[in-house]
Amino acid sequence: MVPRAPVVIHNSTGIYFADGAPNFGSNTSNFEGFEGKVKGFAIADDGSRFAWIADGQVHVVEAPKWEKIGSLKHPRAQEVCFSPMGSFLAVWDTYIKNKDQNQAQPNLSVYDVGKKKLLRSFFQQSQISWQPQWTADEAIMARNITSEVHFFKANDLSTVAEKKVLAKLKSFSLSPSKNTHYVTFFMPSVQGAPAFVHLYRYPDFKEASNALANKSFFKVDSIDNFWNKQCTACLILTGAEMDKTGSSYYGEHMLFFLSIKGDATRITFAKPGNIHSVAWCPNGQEFFAVYGTMPSKATLFNQKCEAIAEFGSGARNTILVNPAGNIAMIGGFGNIAARFEMWDIANQKKIGETECSDTTHVKWAPCGQYLMTATCSPRLRVNNGYKIWHYSGTLQHETFVDELYAASFLPNPQLAKPFTVSGKPVKGIESSIATASKQKYIPPSQRGAKGGPVGAPSTEKKFLSQMEDPLKMEEPAQLSKSAMKNKKKREAAKKKREEEAESGGKGGKNWREPQPESPPASVAAPASGPGVQVELTGDPDKDKKIKNIKKKLDAIAKLKAEQKSGKTLEINQLSKIATEDKLLKELEDLSL
16 A cells, blocks of 8 residues: 655645545644645655744644644745755745835844754845755755855854855755765856856865866856756756747757766757756656657657657656656646656656646655646636546546645655556546537637628538638528529629620720710619619718628629639638628618
């Protein structure tokens, strides 16, 4: 039996736990939950401690009994985070200035949770990248200050242990390692100058020559760092806000491989387009990338940056490798119709696939055998809740939660144990959410509403046939007697014109003779061709309508001439031509 992995649920009413597999939905933990407005929460990476912000305080509880070990008064608290093992807690308050003294107060506080002691408070104006960074063994803490990175001994923040100063420094990344520690520094492109990434061993970064690896590139505004589990290599995903080639709305991406051995390689892909997602395998020897224009590809690379396996293509923009390292979830979420596939990495075989509409959050369970998808507010305000899926693709549990803000498995690294992947789907349940209709969209004007123009398409079949061939019109409906009479007149006039053209015109001459002027009370209407006259009635209202109809008939005549010359007309132009008989009927009624 798979060990339980509790689910943390945060919604508009508070925060509480629920069991994962196998006791889905129930709560066998000792956490009583909290009722009230919760701004946010944090969980230590090892799942040992849990904190949330509510009522102007930061509340902290500890596993396994989940008893409260303290509450910190922070009326302006907005963010909270733990160090990897939960020994230290950082709280970020809204940055404000004292109105009387016009001075700001320190708004980033770091606590020693075990000793229940405030270690130090810092000034941190921006909420972006406010979190301090710790190594996995919690020996070092680091934070970014303008053009500088300050390193501290994690249990003593009174003095700066090491400092790195770089002009135009934008970001850094401290490796989450337990023994030897490494750090990357990033300087973006400015005024045409190249961007740089430097990889150093801590604390040997005082001299530039001590860098283990360097990489420079152009047109880069930001980077994301992806360390492997052993912290011997780091993937650098670069981003540019503007793609000057115009190939992508989301900017231009590149992926680089840096290692402590000195490698600095750009990964080349078999398909052009964005790099949507990157993920390391837990063994630290291979990594995945989902890339390219849709349908995007998923490829597995080794540390030589060589493609060693392909995992199909499709509408995908996300990849997550389970903690056991034997299954990869490859899916499409966000602006792509939500669907995911499960792949056996070792055998390069698809295990299962399924649809999961309206997904805003996806995460593996600590055991690696179950996957959670959630629909959270305010991204989506309908069908809020979470689902738990077996790796074979079957739905195991579904819970709806009003105004769900976040749902996540409680971390437990001890559950990430190897298991044999089975290709047989386990028994599941059906989702209670109705599947969206896959019927093709038909514009309202093409849905056959009553009173539509004569000859207009009235079914989906007719509309689609026009899409395939705009010139292919179906026979109009049965015409009225008056419309049939006008049609015969037009055909007779057309035949007469053709005969005159063959004989060289009137009198056998190949030029037009002057035509007698029309009486003041009549207007020539070449809607269906010369010879059709429109008589004005003397009634201003009727004459105005007659003139408007004449304009429409003139336009139809022009379209018919273009159609006859071989020009392909648009659907709306063909619809105009189809209204000719209706307009002639209206004209006849007005002339009575």
